[in-house]
Amino acid sequence: MNNYTFRIKRFDPENDTVPRWEEFHVEMAPTERVLDGLIKIKDSVDGSLTFRRSCAHGVCGSCAMKINGKNGLACQTLIKDVSFSPDTVITLEPLPALPLIKDLVVDMAPFFEKNDKVLPYLINNEPPPERERLQSPEDQHTILQSITCIMCGCCTSSCPSYWADKEYLGPSALLKAYRFIFDTRDRSTEARLERVAQVHGLWRCHSIYNCVEVCPKEIDITGHIAKLKSLSVKKALSGRKSLKKK
Amino acid sequence: MIHYFDTLIIGSGLAGLRAAIEASRHGSVAVLTKLYPTRSHSGAAQGGISAALGNEEPDSPEWHFYDTTKGSDFLGDQDAIGIMCEDAIRTIVELEHMGVPFSRTPEGKIAQRRFGGHTRDFGAAPVRRACYSADRTGHAILFALYEQSELQGVASFPEFQVLDIVIENGRCSGALVLDIQSGDLHTFNAKATLVASGGYGRVFKTTSNALASTGDCLSILFDGGIPLEDMECFQFHPTGLYGLGILITEGARGEGGILVNGKGERFMERYAPTIKDLAPRDMVSRAIMTEIREGRGVDGKDFVHLDLRHVDKKIIEERLPEISTFCKIYMGIDPSENPIPVLPTAHYAMGGIPTDVDGRVLGDEKGATIEGLYAAGECACVSVHGANRLGCNSLLDTVVFGRRAGMAIGGYIKDADRREIAKGPSDRVKADMNALVNSTGDEKAGALRSEFRKMMMDRCSVFRNEEGLAGLVQDLKTIKERTKYVGIKDRGAQFNTELLEALELNHLINLGEAIALSALQRKESRGAHSREDFPERDDENWLKHTFAFKTGRGIEFRYKPVTITRFKPEERKY
Ligand SMILES: Cc1cc2nc3c(=O)[nH]c(=O)nc-3n(C[C@H](O)[C@H](O)[C@H](O)COP(=O)(O)OP(=O)(O)OC[C@H]3O[C@@H](n4cnc5c(N)ncnc54)[C@H](O)[C@@H]3O)c2cc1C
Ligand code: SF4
Ligand code: SF4
Ligand code: FES
Numbered sequence: 156m157n158n159y160t161f162r163i164k165r166f167d168p169e170n171d172t173v174p175r176w177e178e179f180h181v182e183m184a185p186t187e188r189v190l191d192g193l194i195k196i197k198d199s200v201d202g203s204l205t206f207r208r209s210c211a212h213g214v215c216g217s218c219a220m221k222i223n224g225k226n227g228l229a230c231q232t233l234i235k236d237v238s239f240s241p242d243t244v245i246t247l248e249p250l251p252a253l254p255l256i257k258d259l260v261v262d263m264a265p266f267f268e269k270n271d272k273v274l275p276y277l278i279n280n281e282p283p284p285e286r287e288r289l290q291s292p293e294d295q296h297t298i299l300q301s302i303t304c305i306m307c308g309c310c311t312s313s314c315p316s317y318w319a320d321k322e323y324l325g326p327s328a329l330l331k332a333y334r335f336i337f338d339t340r341d342r343s344t345e346a347r348l349e350r351v352a353q354v355h356g357l358w359r360c361h362s363i364y365n366c367v368e369v370c371p372k373e374i375d376i377t378g379h380i381a382k383l384k385s386l387s388v389k390k391a392l393s394g395r396k397s398l399k400k401k
Numbered sequence: 402m403i404h405y406f407d408t409l410i411i412g413s414g415l416a417g418l419r420a421a422i423e424a425s426r427h428g429s430v431a432v433l434t435k436l437y438p439t440r441s442h443s444g445a446a447q448g449g450i451s452a453a454l455g456n457e458e459p460d461s462p463e464w465h466f467y468d469t470t471k472g473s474d475f476l477g478d479q480d481a482i483g484i485m486c487e488d489a490i491r492t493i494v495e496l497e498h499m500g501v502p503f504s505r506t507p508e509g510k511i512a513q514r515r516f517g518g519h520t521r522d523f524g525a526a527p528v529r530r531a532c533y534s535a536d537r538t539g540h541a542i543l544f545a546l547y548e549q550s551e552l553q554g555v556a557s558f559p560e561f562q563v564l565d566i567v568i569e570n571g572r573c574s575g576a577l578v579l580d581i582q583s584g585d586l587h588t589f590n591a592k593a594t595l596v597a598s599g600g601y602g603r604v605f606k607t608t609s610n611a612l613a614s615t616g617d618c619l620s621i622l623f624d625g626g627i628p629l630e631d632m633e634c635f636q637f638h639p640t641g642l643y644g645l646g647i648l649i650t651e652g653a654r655g656e657g658g659i660l661v662n663g664k665g666e667r668f669m670e671r672y673a674p675t676i677k678d679l680a681p682r683d684m685v686s687r688a689i690m691t692e693i694r695e696g697r698g699v700d701g702k703d704f705v706h707l708d709l710r711h712v713d714k715k716i717i718e719e720r721l722p723e724i725s726t727f728c729k730i731y732m733g734i735d736p737s738e739n740p741i742p743v744l745p746t747a748h749y750a751m752g753g754i755p756t757d758v759d760g761r762v763l764g765d766e767k768g769a770t771i772e773g774l775y776a777a778g779e780c781a782c783v784s785v786h787g788a789n790r791l792g793c794n795s796l797l798d799t800v801v802f803g804r805r806a807g808m809a810i811g812g813y814i815k816d817a818d819r820r821e822i823a824k825g826p827s828d829r830v831k832a833d834m835n836a837l838v839n840s841t842g843d844e845k846a847g848a849l850r851s852e853f854r855k856m857m858m859d860r861c862s863v864f865r866n867e868e869g870l871a872g873l874v875q876d877l878k879t880i881k882e883r884t885k886y887v888g889i890k891d892r893g894a895q896f897n898t899e900l901l902e903a904l905e906l907n908h909l910i911n912l913g914e915a916i917a918l919s920a921l922q923r924k925e926s927r928g929a930h931s932r933e934d935f936p937e938r939d940d941e942n943w944l945k946h947t948f949a950f951k952t953g954r955g956i957e958f959r960y961k962p963v964t965i966t967r968f969k970p971e972e973r974k975y
Contacts, residue, residue, distance in 0.1 A: 167893060168893075168895050169893045169894065169895060170893075186731075186733075188731075194847075197847065197898075197899070197902075198845065198846075198847025198848065198850075198851075199845065199847055199848070201890065202845070202846070202847070202889060202890040202891060202899040203890045203891035203893070203899055205891075205896050205897075205898050205899075206898075208612055209436055209440055209442070209611040209612050209613045210440075210442065210444070210445050210611045210612075211611065211612055211647075212445075212645075212647045212727060212731070213726075213727075213730070214444055214445050214537075214540065214723075215436070215439075215440040215441075215442075215444055215445070215611065216437075216439070216440060217436065217437075217440050231730060233730070233731075256582060256895065256896055257893075257895055257896040260896055262582075263437065267437070271551070275548055275551070276500065276548035276549055276551060276552045277499065277500030277545070277548070277549075279498075283498045285494075286494055286510075287493075287494055287497040287498075287503070287510060287511050288497060288498065289508070289509030289510065290505055290509050291505065291507075291509050292504070292505045292506075292507065292509075295502060295503075295504065295505050298502060299502075299535075302502050302534070302537075302540075302541060302544070303537060303540075305439075305444075305540070306437075306439055338500070338502070340500070341500075
């Protein structure tokens with residue numbers, strides 16, 4: 156057990172006009188999670204400290220925040236990974252670029268709303284077969300990474316293109332579009348491509364890779380966006396060709 | 402704010418969302434969750450969902466029926482088990498059509514693997530019955546159901562926490578709900594209310610359950626006079642990560658992993674000679690605890706090893722990526738190179754709100770229903786799992802009975818009249834909250850919670866006995882008294898999680914009492930309920946369901962016979 160210092164950016168919407176910093180000291184083992192530290196503070200020092208959490212092992216996406224300057228999950232980050240010696244301070248802030256509600260809690264609505272714009276559901280109106288639709292393991296692999304997204308918001312809130320343009324769909328929603336466009340069972344590629352291949356969509360991404368760096372599920376988001384871009388270019392070209400023929 | 406809906410669904414896990422999709426074909430639906438919908442704990446389910454698809458080897462719903470009944474130690478109701486196993490294949494195919502990205506066989510069919518207690522030919526050998534999406538099956542299904550519910554126009558209210566469910570004159574008329582973000586109290590009037598609020602593993606110190614799995618709605622209904630069934634039956638999963646309780650799926654053993662004690666022995670060969678490490682969970686958990694008690698833990702400590710080192714690396718990478726990551730992050734070990742230290746972890750509530758096979762909540766042991774009130778999923782007790790659930794049967798239960806409840810609701814709301822919750826209940830809820838926020842007591846909710854969860858773990862987990870349970874019941878009274886003096890620092894309305902955690906603690910202790918007293922009165926050992934002072938199953942006296950009622954005189958018990966249609970109780974050997 157060591158004594159660690161947590162420096163936390165706090166904001167009480169009913170009393171503060173701007174955020175303030177507060178320091179807490181907690182006895183912890185280096186192998187404990189940052190989330191354990193937050194819970195210890197809440198349970199024994201200051202019950203009003205506010206943060207989201209649920210699963211506590213990196214599967215629900217609730218506890219995304221900025222940890223020592225980088226977005227991540229508090230339940231998937233161990234103390235030893237962010238505090239190399241007991242006197243390194245652990246700094247916690249809410250996710251950037253989303254409206255602040257209280258302490259480490261931001262309004263996720265603008266983030267989730269982006270998803271709704273890419274038709275985020277499997278669309279296939281052909282009469283279903285009696286048994287499962289077949290899909291080869293290789294085809295399933297094409298969407299494998301994209302289905303592991305837990306909608307934590309780390310990526311979109313770290314994306315400079317999103318900071319500059321709040322209408323930008325952002326990496327997470329584009330990844331969702333990819334998940335369905337490249338699912339061999341889906342039949343709405345055109346409609347979805349139309350929604351993402353626009354200035355606030357695919358073309359806003361400048362491959363800066365911030366998103367990939369912070370994704371707790373290690374998804375190569377930028378790579379997926381690149382595949383969407385090339386598909387969209389291909390479709391546009393073949394569209395033009397078929398126009399010429401007419 | 403006041404809302405009117407045909408159907409109100411509390412909980413956006415698999416059970417709630419599947420019901421919502423169904424009910425939305427018949428009228429307006431609101432889904433409430435205290436989290437965001439896709440953050441429900443269903444998303445943590447790893448291993449799979451069962452159905453006798455026979456994609457990888459011959460299988461039949463009949464064998465599934467037998468295994469589930471035997472797994473339940475014959476406490477499961479066979480009418481319900483029959484329905485579930487018969488409907489399983491259709492259910493999985495439907496999920497696939499909705500977009501669930503299952504892992505595939507080389508021919509492109511849904512892949513299947515082995516899981517504990519699932520066998521061919523009535524117990525002859527393990528069978529591949531678990532349909533999976535790597536080790537993220539719950540996540541894959543949760544997202545698909547949420548996406549389809551959105552497509553159906555279901556209205557979802559994220560971060561809305563239910564404080565009370567209103568039942569007047571034997572009829573449910575909706576719920577009183579806190580908008581966590583604003584702190585406003587909302588009234589949801591609905592013709593039909595479905596409770597799908599999930600498990601309550603947070604009662605125990607070591608658990609695989611989420612911090613949000615606090616059983617609020619069961620406790621609310623219990624206080625409102627609804628009985629709770631078979632609360633003594635709580636499942637401890639054999640393989641929780643040592644010290645953390647994070648689950649390592651049974652799928653790890655399904656893919657070939659074995660359990661090893663401190664002497665390097667594959668000890669399950671002694672406890673279940675036929676199916677060994679794939680024996681049902683209650684047996685494996687008891688075996689692990691016995692090994693440890695008899696001094697055969699690893700390095701003399703209180704854990705054993707789950708060994709995957711002989712399993713093909715490729716299989717671990719492709720089919721168990723998530724648990725490998727957990728091992729790496731939290732334990733600093735690679736399961737291909739090091740054995741994983743494990744210990745049983747509180748995992749699944751077999752008991753809960755009693756319902757019929759269409760999700761109607763029962764008001765007593767004789768089968769009287771509460772008009773307009775439904776329950777499905779882990780919070781409910783149909784009962785398909787009896788005294789011990791088989792792996793992969795819970796996800797199936799949530800989807801099969803969630804859908805059935807949704808269909809029953811569809812029929813009911815056609816002729817039901819509009820509901821209007823009176824002002825009384827909401828004044829009461831407001832007063833309770835104000836009293837808590839303004840309490841000047843100096844007890845800390847966090848400290849009480851830790852004490853409570855430890856005492857439940859020490860005296861009411863894998864093994865139980867009269868002395869421990871009786872003492873526990875006394876200690877629970879004391880701790881309940883102390884919760885009256887919990888002080889709250891946060892006086893704000895918005896996002897007051899301190900207040901919510903204090904309320905959740907009251908619910909946990911309420912359920913802890915129901916569990917402890919139910920365990921004390923069942924004087925036999927059956928499934929996960931293992932009494933050291935009554936080590937045998939006693940079909941003559943205890944082949945029946947416990948119904949706990951909260952009355953002015955304290956908790957009282959009545960009983961409901963088990964429904965047996967197909968398989969007579971027999972000795973349970975594997
Ligand atoms: C780690 C883990 C792995 C598992 N793996 C498997 C597996 O492989 N196969 C299998 O069959 N089963 C598995 N299970 C069991 C299975 O996942 C659960 O039993 C099942 O998902 C429960 O689903 P549910 O819909 O009933 O509840 P949940 O998914 O828990 O949803 C509950 C919902 O209710 C809401 N809620 C609760 N209280 C309130 C309130 N007061 N107000 C508003 N909303 C509220 C929550 O926010 C949530 O939305 C696993 C369980 C765990 C913990
Ligand atoms: S790669 Fe694209 S989406 Fe990702 S951070 Fe950069 S601009 Fe944003
Ligand atoms: S892509 Fe990664 S960072 Fe973005 S929401 Fe999904 S899991 Fe989070
Ligand atoms: S609490 Fe679920 S991801 Fe951290």
